[in-house]
Amino acid sequence: xxxxxxxxxxxxxxxxxxxxxxxxxxxxxxxxxxxxxxxxxxxxxxxxxxxxxxxxxxxxxxxxxxxxxxxxxxxxxxxxxxxxxxxxxxxxxxxxxxxxxxxxxxxxxxxxxxxxxxxxxxxxxxxxxxxxxxxxxxxxxxxxxxxxxxxxxxxxxxxxxxxxx
Amino acid sequence: xxxxxxxxxxxxxxxxxxxxxxxxxxxxxxxxxxxxxxxxxxxxxxxxxxxxxxxxxxxxxxxxxxxxxxxxxxxxxxxxxxxxxxxxxxxxxxxxxxxxxxxxxxxxxxxxxxxxxxxxxxxxxxxxxxxxxxxxxxxxxxxxxxxxxxxxxxxxxxxxxxxxxxxxxxxxxxxxxxxxxxxxxxxxxxxxxxxxxxxx
Numbered sequence: 001x002x003x004x005x006x007x008x009x010x011x012x013x014x015x016x017x018x019x020x021x022x023x024x025x026x027x028x029x030x031x032x033x034x035x036x037x038x039x040x041x042x043x044x045x046x047x048x049x050x051x052x053x054x055x056x057x058x059x060x061x062x063x064x065x066x067x068x069x070x071x072x073x074x075x076x077x078x079x080x081x082x083x084x085x086x087x088x089x090x091x092x093x094x095x096x097x098x099x100x101x102x103x104x105x106x107x108x109x110x111x112x113x114x115x116x117x118x119x120x121x122x123x124x125x126x127x128x129x130x131x132x133x134x135x136x137x138x139x140x141x142x143x144x145x146x147x148x149x150x151x152x153x154x155x156x157x158x159x160x161x162x163x164x165x
Numbered sequence: 166x167x168x169x170x171x172x173x174x175x176x177x178x179x180x181x182x183x184x185x186x187x188x189x190x191x192x193x194x195x196x197x198x199x200x201x202x203x204x205x206x207x208x209x210x211x212x213x214x215x216x217x218x219x220x221x222x223x224x225x226x227x228x229x230x231x232x233x234x235x236x237x238x239x240x241x242x243x244x245x246x247x248x249x250x251x252x253x254x255x256x257x258x259x260x261x262x263x264x265x266x267x268x269x270x271x272x273x274x275x276x277x278x279x280x281x282x283x284x285x286x287x288x289x290x291x292x293x294x295x296x297x298x299x300x301x302x303x304x305x306x307x308x309x310x311x312x313x314x315x316x317x318x319x320x321x322x323x324x325x326x327x328x329x330x331x332x333x334x335x336x337x338x339x340x341x342x343x344x345x346x347x348x349x350x351x352x353x354x355x356x357x358x359x360x361x362x363x364x365x
Contacts, residue, residue, distance in 0.1 A: 029349060031301050060290055080298065088290040090297050093350055 002042040003108045003150040009098060010053040016119075016136070018150035019099060019111035021052050022092040023061065023079070029091050034078055037067040043153030048074060052089070054121065057128045059096070062086040090126035099148045102139035108150075115148065183236030190235065190242060206303065259325060264336045264346045268321035275316060277305060278335065299349070306335060306347040313339045322354070329354040 005161035024046065027033040036047025048066030052059060062085070066074040077084035101116025114136050122130035186358055284297030294300040295306075320333040331354055336346035 003250070015352070025351065026298070028219070028351065030299055031305070031347075032301075058287070082290040082292065083290060083298075086288060086300065088286040088288070089293060090284045090286070091299055091349075092218075093352060 002045075002153055003106075004045065004110055005041075005043045005049060005115060005150060005153075005158070006111070006148050007049060008049070008051040008063075009096070011098070011119075012054075014102070018052060018096055019148065020094065020096045021046060021050075021121075022052065022059065022089050022094070023064075025065045025094065026079075026091050026102040028088070034074060034122050035139075036074065037069050037071075039156065040067070041153055041155050043150050054128060059092060059121075059123050059126050059128065061089055069150075088126055089123070092126055093124050096121040096123060100145040101151070102146055103143070104137050104139055104144075106145075113148070180236055183232040183239040186239040186242055187232060187235045190246075225288045262321075262325075262332060262348065264319050264321060264343055266341075268319040268342065269336070269338070270320055272315055272317050272338075278316060279303075281311070297350070302336075304345055306337065306345055308345075310337075311339060314344075315339065 006019050007021060009016045018158045028163040038047040040047055040094050048064055050061055051065075053062045054060075061076065061080075064074060064079065066078075068078070075084070076087065077134030080087050096119075097111070097113035098119035098121065099113070099117075100119055104114045104116060107113045116136055116139055118134040118136065120130075120132045120134055121128055123134070220357040279295035282295045282303075283293075284291050285293070291297040292300060296303045315338045317336050317338050318333065319336050320331065323332050324328045331352045332348045332350070334347045338343035
């Protein structure tokens, strides 16, 4: 599995890469999932990128970009028609992992690469209950990549009518 | 009779068997692919009618190398087929989550649950309904309650592939029979290192 493009997180005025997928939990619990185009990019098997925000101690989904199988663009209203601007992630009770610092080890699979530290935000029913920073080590390489990134991906051009059959 | 055959005859026979193996390997694969995705073009003829593909390596060179290898080393292909059929372990099947009587925790009324599962948000980013954005799933579980339907909470461990979860939610029980259930919370029981991997 190719390294995956991260979700976006607005946290304390910073735009960060987040290696957690709270919307996947939503789709699982809700028992329904829009038909995202999951085949066009090997680094985006989930078919969308969500933008999240921690505001006043709560986790919100504030944006979504992706493409549906039929070729139309997906946004927040595609999943939450009555809440096109902001969605409280009350279904989520897990830890958010936000890698920071220089890359220690690159692993071309999922979110398995490691970085100097992880900002860990513990969420319980959409509410922040704990924040911690895990130190993973110090990079000795001066030119090590800074911040989350993926090394390679393959993007397949969409074929006309390919998904119509 | 065999002493009359030259080495060229033997080579030709070997090659012919290779072609048979190639066809018996590739034709079923082609037919299965075609059945899975109906052809919008003209089948085999479309291959020849198509313009020269831009990706020469993927569309021409790789198949040619594959054909050459199969025709040349067909005994190995036959061995692979035999090994696949007789010596390969059966695929691991994912065990679907289910609720048993041991997992049942508390019997509640629909009204009690709906009152307890109200979600609110100061920014109004959630519907004022039981279970908030998950209200639709709750409505599906409730359906049209049949006489004798009871709703219970449950909590159960589940191993999905190599990941462990603690699942909790609600289940319909009627006359002791476990019915439809809905998982409302799924906590990972994996270690931190496991949780770095992509979930779901």
